[in-house]
Amino acid sequence: MSVELAYWQSTSIRLVFALVAVLIPAGGAVYLYLFKMMSFMQSRLGPMEAGPYGSMQLLAEVGKWLQKEDIFPRKADKLVFALAPYVVLLSTFLLVLVVPFGPDAYFVDLDVGVFFALAVSSVSVLGILMAGWGSANKYSLLGGLRAAGQLIAYELPMVLAVVGVVIQAGTLSMQGIVSAQAEGEIFGFGGLGNPFIITQFVGFAIFMIAVQAELSMTPFDMPIAESELVTGYLTEYSGMRFLLFFIGEFATANIFAFFASVLFLGGWTVPPFITDIFGIEYDDAIFNVLGPIVMLTKMLLVTFLVYWARFSYPRFREDQLQRFAWKILIPISLVNIFVTGVLKVVF
Amino acid sequence: MTAISDRRQMAYIANQAADARVNLELEAEGMTLNIGPQHPATHGTLRIVVRLDGEQVIEADPVMGYMHRGYEKLAEVRTYPQVTTLVNRIDWLGSFANEVPFILACERLMGIEAPPRAQWIRTIFHELGRIANVTLFLGDLGVQLGAITPVFLAFRDREYVLNQIEAATGGRFHPNFDRIGGLKDDLPAGWIAETKASLDKIREFCNTLEDLLMGNEIFQSRTRGVGVIPADVGLAYGLTGANIRASGVDWDLRRDEPVGLPYDQVDWKVWTHPDGDSFARCWLRLQEVRESCNIVEQLLDTIPSGPIMAKVPRIIKVPEGEAYVATENPLGMMSYYVVSQGELEPFRVKIRSASFSNMSITPWLLKGVYVPDVITILASLYFILGDIDR
Structure with missing residues (x-):
């Protein structure tokens, strides 16, 4: 970039783009999947009144939530209760910081981007525990405790699944992982690059399962299990605060999908055989514009899987979920790391 | 200050x-x-x-008792034909089945019998009510376990049956179609073919659900071995219907106690399951919906012609006496004990509804299980509030 911007200018531009990167994909995915895809899977139409094909429905919902009364339960720990949604949202915004959208279109390119992302993703646990405790409600408390146990259990397989990618790419930087995939070759054939989903498909599967659990989406939605715990830690929340939780949940879903596309699907790059047609490099400046679109497409593909499972599966029981994490996912991901390490040395 | x-x-x-x-x-x-x-x-x-x-x-x-509506007492101040309107509301998802035992008890007291065509149609509606009821149960089961899709499919496909009930009786939920001595009306033209078509939809729904829910590993791990009711405990608590058949007790009033419904004219099977756990209860109900489809189809094929109403006086006075009739309703055994003193109104109506007795096992059954299993067990026991609090 030839234009030199003052610190406050670049910061405010980044802030605006961060809001855009969090809210627009979240709104789009909620409309596309939560409203429309779910409805079509359940042989109904979904929202049809607000805007063409109900596309303004989400705005109407937001308007509804903003108008609702701001309720504090009488015995609630007011400070904790009020702060909880912001803590959850904080984790979402910290996560989006390390997602690269193009060769120069990123917020920060940390050398330990993957590590940072996995670390801040557990901040939301704190918010959920706060919500569970602060609500002074037994259902909320049970939900909060379930959420804490679940998120901690599934943090580990997620980290271990990513380790395979990191070994293969040889870097913890998100941009580095993207380049490694774009420049990679599969047995001398470079037309596809080397998206890690081909070599790390076990890691991808484990990562997606862990993401599902991190987001507490069905089949891992015990923390908010509506038929058991009313809505778990969300029971006492209404209006604006509920909206913040809602944004947090669905925006985080998208950001994890962004991560999955960066780590396993080649990020903002397109397969080299396409760039060869136009005679440009994979990190040409045009990808600062095309990159976000490519990322959005890949994100929608990945979130499709997340929501597909969400709409079709019943939920696990708490002990089954823990057993699944500790006895199945973690051993498999350890074997995956071992095999990846051996093959990395061999080839 | x-x-x-x-x-x-x-x-x-x-x-x-x-x-x-x-x-x-x-x-x-x-x-x-x-x-x-x-x-x-x-x-x-x-x-x-x-x-x-x-x-x-x-x-x-x-x-229990938050929805107690006092039907037994109310029945004492209603004339006999008016009571069917009340008892319709006991198990609101399979309403017609509630009317049948009461009407049969009155008929037994009066010493009349409905003509064969009426008996056939009664049985058909009895089974259609069961299909409508249990179809919704199967969909609702998913919601209780966190799967949101099956219930919408259930609501969609149940509508085919409800449409048929509405076409013949005028009421979707509360047909109020049964009369002492027969039925209110005959079937409308073309009804039989349409009903057969709707049965195919229900069978399709059963297949979908078997794939989507019953075959799901998570569903199986949630329900298998959970809430096991041994046969002797179940019998001791007075469980009836699919709940006791899922414990391996081969007991079905439709076959064992013919009370004027032509189940013996049909080739059908009583399903049982040896396990007695939540999965067995759910699986059994799915099979029973299919079996009900078979029963209805055969009855539609063999339906006799003739009148639909026996000779009944204009003003119904039931002679003095007592009668007890039990039938197999969607939720289990439902029975009426009608005591008459020769008046326009019954002197006493004792209603035994299945869910009330089925609920009695919960303190025993829920001891030591986890909160998520409380929901699965309650869902698999399948109660309807109107059937608990009459």
């Missing part, structure tokens, strides 16, 4: 006391959790007070 500080002090004491209570509940003797009367999983206003140790149930106590 003093008033304010007094109030503050009082508030402080009250807060401390509340905290102490919460701590006591949390630590000393487990936490008491009120599931219901307003709770998503109770289909209405059932309240279950559970004491929890962590998430394990130490003690469960169902509290």
Whole structure:
């Protein structure tokens, strides 16, 4: 970039783009999947009144939530209760910081981007525990405790699944992982690059399962299990605060999908055989514009899987979920790391 | 000034006391959790007070009666034909089945018998009610376990059956079609072919659900081996219907106690399952929907012609006496004990509804299970609030 911007200018531009990167994909995915895809899977139409094909429905919902009364339960720990949604949202915004959208279109390119992302993703646990405790409600408390146990259990397989990618790419930087995939070759054939989903498909599967659990989406939605715990830690929340939780949940879903596309699907790059047609490099400046679109497409593909499972599966029981994490996912991901390490040395 | 500080002090004491209570509940003797009367999983206003140790149930106590409507007493001030309107509302998902035993009891007292065509049509509606009822159960099962899609499919496909019931009787939920001595009306033209088509939809629904829900590994791991009712315990608590058949007891009133419904004219099978767990109860109901489709189809093929009403006086006075009739309803055994003193109104109507007895096993069954399993077990026992609180 030839234009030199003052610190406050670049910061405010980044802030605006961060809001855009969090809210627009979240709104789009909620409309596309939560409203429309779910409805079509359940042989109904979904929202049809607000805007063409109900596309303004989400705005109407937001308007509804903003108008609702701001309720504090009488015995609630007011400070904790009020702060909880912001803590959850904080984790979402910290996560989006390390997602690269193009060769120069990123917020920060940390050398330990993957590590940072996995670390801040557990901040939301704190918010959920706060919500569970602060609500002074037994259902909320049970939900909060379930959420804490679940998120901690599934943090580990997620980290271990990513380790395979990191070994293969040889870097913890998100941009580095993207380049490694774009420049990679599969047995001398470079037309596809080397998206890690081909070599790390076990890691991808484990990562997606862990993401599902991190987001507490069905089949891992015990923390908010509506038929058991009313809505778990969300029971006492209404209006604006509920909206913040809602944004947090669905925006985080998208950001994890962004991560999955960066780590396993080649990020903002397109397969080299396409760039060869136009005679440009994979990190040409045009990808600062095309990159976000490519990322959005890949994100929608990945979130499709997340929501597909969400709409079709019943939920696990708490002990089954823990057993699944500790006895199945973690051993498999350890074997995956071992095999990846051996093959990395061999080839 | 003093008033304010007094109030503050009082508030402080009250807060401390509340905290102490919460701590006591949390630590000393487990936490008491009120599931219901307003709770998503109770289909209405059932309240279950559970004491929890962590998430394990130490003690469960169902509290019934939030929806008691006094039908037994109300029936004493209604004429016999009017009672069917009341009893329609007991099990509101399979309403026609509620009317049948009462009408049969009255007919037995009066010594009349409905003509064969009426008996056939009664049985058809009895089974259609069962299909409509259990179809919704199968969909609702998914919701209780967190799968949201099956219930929409259930609502969609149940509509085919309800449309048929509405076409013939004029009421979707509450047909009020049964009369002492026969039926209100004959079937409309073309009804038989349409019903057969709707049965195919139901069979398709059963296949879908078997794939989507029953075959799902998570569903199986949630329900297999959970809430096991041994046959002797189930019999001791008076379980009936699919709940006891799932424990391996081959007992079905449709076959064992023919009371004027032509089930013996049909080739059908009573399903049982040896396991007695939640999965067995759910699986069994799915098979019973299919079996009901078979029964209805055969009855539609063999339906005799003739009148639909026996000779009945204009004003119905039931002669003195007592009659007891039990039938196999969607939820289990439903029976009426009608005592008449020769008046226009019954002297006493005792209603035995299946869900009330089925609920009685919950304190025994819920002991030691986890909170998520409370929901699965309640869902698989399948009660309808109107059937518990009459």
